[in-house]
Amino acid sequence: MIRIALSFCAVVLLGSCSGSHPAATQVLPASADDAIADINVKIIAFNDLHGHLEATKLSIPVPTADGTHVGIPAGGAAYLAGAIKSLKQANPYHAVVSAGDMIGATPLVSALFLDEPTIEAVNAFGIDFNAVGNHEFDKGVAELLRMQNGGCTKYTQRQPCALNQQFAGANFGFLAANTVKKDGSTLFPASAIKTFGHGPQQVKIGFIGLTLKNTAYLVTPGGVAGVTFKDEAHTANALIPQLKAQGAAAIVVIVHEGGTTTGGFNDHTCPNLAGAIVTILERLDPAVDVVVSGHTHRSYVCDYGRKNPAKPFLLTSAGQYGTLVTDINLRINPHTRKVVSKSADNVIVQGAGFINHAGLAVRPSAAYPRFEEDRDVAAIVNRYAHAAAPLANRIVGSLTASATRRQSASGESPLGNLIADAQLAATQSLENGQAQLALMNPGGLRADLQVPNGGGEISYAQLFSSQPFGNNLVVKSFTGAQLRKLLEQQFKAGSAAMGHPRILFPSSGFTYTYNLKNPIGTRIVAMHLHGAPIANDRMYRVAMNSYLANGGDQFSLFNEGRNVSGGALDVDALESYLRTHSPLKPPATNRITRID
Incomplete structure (x- = not known):
């Protein structure tokens, strides 16, 4: 019994x-x-x-x-x-x-x-x-x-x-x-x-x-x-x-x-x-x-x-x-x-x-x-x-090599940078928020985009496996000073919840440098957009997924952004970017510099 x-x-x-x-x-x-x-x-x-x-x-x-x-x-x-x-x-x-x-x-x-x-x-x-x-x-x-x-x-x-x-x-x-x-x-x-x-x-x-x-x-x-x-x-x-x-x-x-x-x-x-x-x-x-x-x-x-x-x-x-x-x-x-x-x-x-x-x-x-x-x-x-097969098997583009979540010494990954690029591209028009840069969180990457050696095609099912949450893209305005404070939260958020920094992946053109030996709150030592230093009093349009936009992963400062604009689903943005740029070479991991 x-x-x-x-x-x-x-x-x-x-x-x-x-x-x-x-x-x-x-x-x-x-x-x-x-x-x-x-x-x-x-x-x-x-x-x-x-x-x-x-x-x-x-x-x-x-x-x-x-x-x-x-x-x-x-x-x-x-x-x-x-x-x-x-x-x-x-x-x-x-x-x-x-x-x-x-x-x-x-x-x-x-x-x-x-x-x-x-x-x-x-x-x-x-x-x-x-x-x-x-x-x-x-x-x-x-x-x-x-x-x-x-x-x-x-x-x-x-x-x-x-x-x-x-x-x-x-x-x-x-x-x-x-x-x-x-x-x-x-x-x-x-x-x-x-x-x-x-x-x-x-x-x-x-x-x-x-x-x-x-x-x-x-x-x-x-x-x-x-x-x-x-x-x-x-x-x-x-x-x-x-x-x-x-x-x-x-x-x-x-x-x-x-x-x-x-x-x-x-x-x-x-x-x-x-x-x-x-x-x-x-x-x-x-x-x-x-x-x-x-x-x-x-x-x-x-x-x-x-x-x-x-x-x-x-x-x-x-x-x-x-x-x-x-x-x-x-x-x-x-x-x-x-x-x-x-x-x-x-x-x-x-x-x-x-x-x-x-x-x-x-x-x-x-x-x-x-x-x-x-x-x-x-x-x-x-x-x-069987019911999902028509959508799952649809070919959406191709990669010259696998885009993986494997992190570099700075904390970047090829897939993270790729998704940030896709989200920026989907929000750069005036109608979609006129974003100047995008930031992507590592927890949102759930699977590598794997292709055979030498490159190959990517199916929609693969895209969905990498971006399964169904988040919408959001664009908000931040001052340069707010952006710096937001990036500082990478270290506070990571140490509190996961035991290590949760590095945000930047889109192409946006670079930053950090030093973990500096006290918390002063670890971001440089930020540039297309080579120009980020100015504390200037406004910048930043794209992100709706999870981050609502303060997810302890990034509460994302809530402080103004002039909010909505965008497409994150997986749709990734599909559109891949279709447009195929065969796409995964981006290098050279946007973040760690100097400690």
């Missing part, structure tokens, strides 16, 4: 192995009360799916006997569903959870239909809970509630229910313990309990879902109007006594925040673990057994107790885009209500082979588990992919 109970917390403040490493396992001392057989429960986890329904053409590097690495093809929603089904069959006592960013910043096949395809596909996975991530808020609170509850009310520019006139929403629960409305209640349930077994052979596991507290800085401010995001550790700690009082023998925290390591996808030594998740773990109640994390798109399985014995957590992350799934196993004594042991492995969601952008074959490997495609999920994906 398996039962689920959701906890609606009125006030947050109150209330199969892969890889070459052995499993990260913690075994607690046996109890004298250990007369009742232990119960084994499997937690199956993934994170940061971002609507990648079709095969991703991504691979997971694995070591070979000669010390090199080979890529294993991974991803695709139908294969992910197959992997989850296989893991479920290994143990009837299981729960399936997602650590956020299931939707938002999605490829065309999902985004064109307001991510309804992803919700439908994940419904077919048969999961229990999704801890809401920052990208779930990309289209605002009302649209996110529609994702949970269903219906066809229109909250965005796109028409909902374009293919499915009976969109029912998610059949699994959204959890968001630290996402609080003005009345003090949580936007979604804070926690849930799932019960396994019956009678004396029964155990309960409590699940707490958390959104990263910096969400308000990572989405359009209007999208999170009316809600606030509380501290993750404090919120979880306040809920644990309630779950324990309800009989929870184990606590699983699902949090859309994460870290980085220098190890492989299943390296249980978790070398050099760093990032915001560490700050959370250090303040988290040691009563927590497992922390399922996400957000950084990194994969790891960590026995955190090796680093800090007072914090005996098992920490996991399954990377991104459904390329991995985490197989977590808990052995629980139903009499003592204690976890006897816990272990986890990241399992490659091995998919079909493909030819990569370098023209090399990436083939499946018999050394790692193979999973069958789930037919129901494949049918959902194929239905929406």
